Amino acid sequence: MQETNTFDGTCKKTVPQAIFVFLQSNNFEDSIRKAISIGGDTDTIACMVGSISEAYYGIPKDLRNKALKVMPEELRKTIISAYEMKRQNETQKEIKNDIEQER
16 A cells, blocks of 8 residues: 555545545554555645544543643643533533433
8 A cells, every 4th residue: 555655635535545544443543553654645644534533533541641741832722622612512412412301
């Protein structure tokens, strides 16, 4: 796969590659490693694979914490705020579903 994959930044090429890589992965870290090793437009492919993999596998706490330690403070605050909003939305949906089921 790596030997024949050339750089092509178009969606027509990178989206199918990202989906393929995700489907071949076993966990979050495995998916990122495979995305980088596939060759071609690896940063684009890894971004897409990382997004899909986070939604499916979640990010391991140790990997998340290492990343948060090295990023700029402003970016760290933005990411933490986004996760807090996500948790609030999930809690609100859960409460709404519970109420609707009781009716």
